[in-house]
Amino acid sequence: MGVYESLMTQIDDAGLLFNVNESRVFAEKRTVIADRVISQGLKPVPGKKALINAKTDQVISIVSDRYKVVTNEEIFSAFCESVQRSPINAKDARVFVKQTETGGRAMVDFVFPNHYTAVTGDTSQTALQLCALNSFDGSLRYMVKAGGLRMKCLNGQVLGNIVGSYSSTHTSSLNVQDSADHIVRMITDFNKAREYWSGLMQRSVSHNEAYDVIRQFLNLPEDFDMDQPNARFEHCRTLVGRYFEEMGYNLYALYNALTDYVSHPIKKSKNPTAKTTRERAKIQQVINAWG
Incomplete structure (x- = not known):
């Protein structure tokens, strides 16, 4: 199995690759007559749309109708393709997924145990870790950051101000391929991290x-x-x-x-x-x- 297939399979097994449907949002108009609540039908809510998890049929969020829906499959497919094209040693790479119950927010850590650096004075190797975050509820920008995972204690490290990163709001300017291509730059930043940690x-x-x-x-x-x-x-x-x-x-x-x-x-x-x-x-x- 190739790098792309291995990473995408792990993501899929974690239940992250679901479609997102869009729906109009309606509000019920009510009137109270003699202490009775009488419905007067539904009215569309202007400028809003609902995002629905197609796998579970759960409503994920209500967002602006300008919100650009980019599925996890689109994002992580481009991400994994870039990893496969990059000089990362992706042998035995592992994927760790955290997401909310509705799938509205997700954080995916990619750990590459065979692409590592060593910090002077530290007996443990630090492996490359790429973290990608995506949301469908407007709470998080789409972000990708590079970090490290100290293998001795498996505690994810943060590279501080020197880290390479990419982030974008869910608007028409969100370019999935452009964000994925930043990975190569992040690898360069990771290779410099030894100086930062030292x-x-x-x-x-x-x-x-x-x-x-x-x-x-x-x-x-x-x-x-x-x-x-x-x-x-x-x-x-x-x-x-x-x-x-x-x-x-x-x-x-x-x-x-x-x-x-x-x-x-x-x-x-x-x-x-x-x-x-x-x-x-x-x-x-x-x-x-x-x-």
Whole structure:
């Protein structure tokens, strides 16, 4: 089986390749007479349309009639074709899919364990990871980003400001092939990531500094009492201690602790796609502020 077929099969097996139907939106006009609600028929809602999951017949969302529907199959077919044409070593590549119940939002991580880099001072290899996000509810732009997966602990890493990425709203300007072609540029950025991560390792961090970064990452108040019970803070503090012991007291260890926290949540989320996306962005924010 070729690279394209292998990746698309994994995506299909995860239930992501469904069609999306469009429907007009109607509102029921009602009148109250003598405490009785009387329907006066339906009126079309101007400028709106409903998107429906053709596989389940569930309504995904109500969007503007200017919203351009691009199915997951269109997006990921072009994406996987670009991977196949690229210099990525895609042997044993794996696909991990998170999506909402209706399929309205999806995050797909492509991990390439045989295309990796090594960070000076880190005993673990970091494999290339490409993350693609798509939505049919207007909550997310279509995005593709490059990152890394530290193989020793399988915690997805974020490349910070140097990362190559592509994003577009669902309008007539969305060009699926153009977004897929950015993959080659992302590979170049990944190959430069060794310098970025090595730089993080050179930035020393104390326990108190690490705890302040954790507080910011968890959106805790500035006057947060670190001695009061807080499961999320305690878990992050434990992870930081573990990575400090392995890698030394530096920003790279703190960075890995946060990516570990995001990759291995202690509590199941009702919307893991949105939660992971939000937390990955937060890691970039707090680490870039300290790097």
